[in-house]
Amino acid sequence: MGFHEHVSTSFKTLRRGDGLSAIALGDEDHQTLLRLLGTTDPYVGAERLTQLTYKLGDTREGKAVRAALAVGVDRLSGTKARREALEKELLISDSVRWRAERKGFEELVRLVLDYPQQHVAENDPFQDVEPFELEPGDLDVPPAEPENPSTTNRRGAPWLRRSSDALTWIKQDTKTQVALAFIALLVSVIITVPFMPKNRTTQETASPVDAATANPPRATVSTAPNEKVDNTRGWGPGRKTFTMKHPASFPVFNSITDQPNYGDERNFVQCHDVADKGKPGGGWGDSLLAQDGHTYECMVLFVNDVAPNLDTIASPNTGGNIVAKLQNARLKVLRPEAAIYNPAVVGVLSADNTNPAEVWDSCNFIAPRKVELTYVPGSARMFTNTTPTAGLPLNERYQGSQMTTGILSKDGALLGSKQDGLVGQDGGYVLLDFKVTLAGE
Numbered sequence: 001m002g003f004h005e006h007v008s009t010s011f012k013t014l015r016r017g018d019g020l021s022a023i024a025l026g027d028e029d030h031q032t033l034l035r036l037l038g039t040t041d042p043y044v045g046a047e048r049l050t051q052l053t054y055k056l057g058d059t060r061e062g063k064a065v066r067a068a069l070a071v072g073v074d075r076l077s078g079t080k081a082r083r084e085a086l087e088k089e090l091l092i093s094d095s096v097r098w099r100a101e102r103k104g105f106e107e108l109v110r111l112v113l114d115y116p117q118q119h120v121a122e123n124d125p126f127q128d129v130e131p132f133e134l135e136p137g138d139l140d141v142p143p144a145e146p147e148n149p150s151t152t153n154r155r156g157a158p159w160l161r162r163s164s165d166a167l168t169w170i171k172q173d174t175k176t177q178v179a180l181a182f183i184a185l186l187v188s189v190i191i192t193v194p195f196m197p198k199n200r201t202t203q204e205t206a207s208p209v210d211a212a213t214a215n216p217p218r219a220t221v222s223t224a225p226n227e228k229v230d231n232t233r234g235w236g237p238g239r240k241t242f243t244m245k246h247p248a249s250f251p252v253f254n255s256i257t258d259q260p261n262y263g264d265e266r267n268f269v270q271c272h273d274v275a276d277k278g279k280p281g282g283g284w285g286d287s288l289l290a291q292d293g294h295t296y297e298c299m300v301l302f303v304n305d306v307a308p309n310l311d312t313i314a315s316p317n318t319g320g321n322i323v324a325k326l327q328n329a330r331l332k333v334l335r336p337e338a339a340i341y342n343p344a345v346v347g348v349l350s351a352d353n354t355n356p357a358e359v360w361d362s363c364n365f366i367a368p369r370k371v372e373l374t375y376v377p378g379s380a381r382m383f384t385n386t387t388p389t390a391g392l393p394l395n396e397r398y399q400g401s402q403m404t405t406g407i408l409s410k411d412g413a414l415l416g417s418k419q420d421g422l423v424g425q426d427g428g429y430v431l432l433d434f435k436v437t438l439a440g441e
Helices: 003-016 028-036 042-054 060-068 079-090 094-118 158-171 174-195 208-213
Strands: 269-273 287-289 295-302 330-334 344-350 358-366 371-375 381-383 397-399 402-405 428-438
Touching (some): 042 060, 269 344, 295 330
């Protein structure tokens, strides 16, 4: 079995189960996949494969693959539930979703096979095995197997089986074929003529689904020379991840992937339109449609994922274990100074005693025109288990219109319940507001 077939088989197994997870990758059937990803650690492998799924982008194919593997979505149990959720979200049919999923997985296989050449171990602290030395032909796609008529119907409906038997009988009788062809032609003429369009010279042949998903060529809109249209941002850096059952043995920001009340903590920047407050779900997301004149509230989660017994949070009178706390913990928020296409609000968390020294995540604002993001002064407030209900306002100082101290400054704002830069197990989140202004046509 070649590498291409090994990887494809692994994806089929993950897709049919509960999706991509370190536990699933621990199965011996996925060892080839892990080796191609440069590791034998299923937790590291799950992290790297997750990153590759996001390289597929925010396309229909990328969303279909991530839904099939339960990446970045609620971990719905079973393939059917994830498929139905995606079809409902994208308003697409089962056949369109299936085609997108197949195309997306083909691209993901290619990304995995390219990984050994593009990610050499020099600067990767978690590269614990030598990547495979691929030989010519290892990346070739195996020839497609001929379809078996008895298995092409995925649902196996009885009426389809009966239709198949009838068609087999017709194919074996030439006279029957001729007679039925003549009858079919006569019936089609009788039925079609009264309903032929009066004001069209041709009749469309594409189905509504195919027509809706087609993308005919069109003219482009001119932009300024060297104008960058895609200014969206992602998250990073790639880092060792942990779970609730296996937390970190050292202070580290936002690296648990199965937080029961939140999910994957690496996705720690979320925004929503304040007009959506009180609606189901609240409209929170990390990629939003920017509407002119609207104000958006952004949330930045910060958590120290060190094991609780190392922090001794159960003995608050002692102040806990200072070594287990994030020290000089800060949040800095980046956003473009001027109006640009599809900008991002980026939250950067940093501390003096953690590795990596800083982590970041973003929320992207999408629009067909340039977007200006204006911070609402005084809106930044921090929430922890011990802060007031309305939150603790973060210190801000300005020199003219430039913030010199605070969340948008070069050094960012100190975190912690006392805003002293010490973050133990309590963690928390910061809320801040931005107003959106779209540039003129």
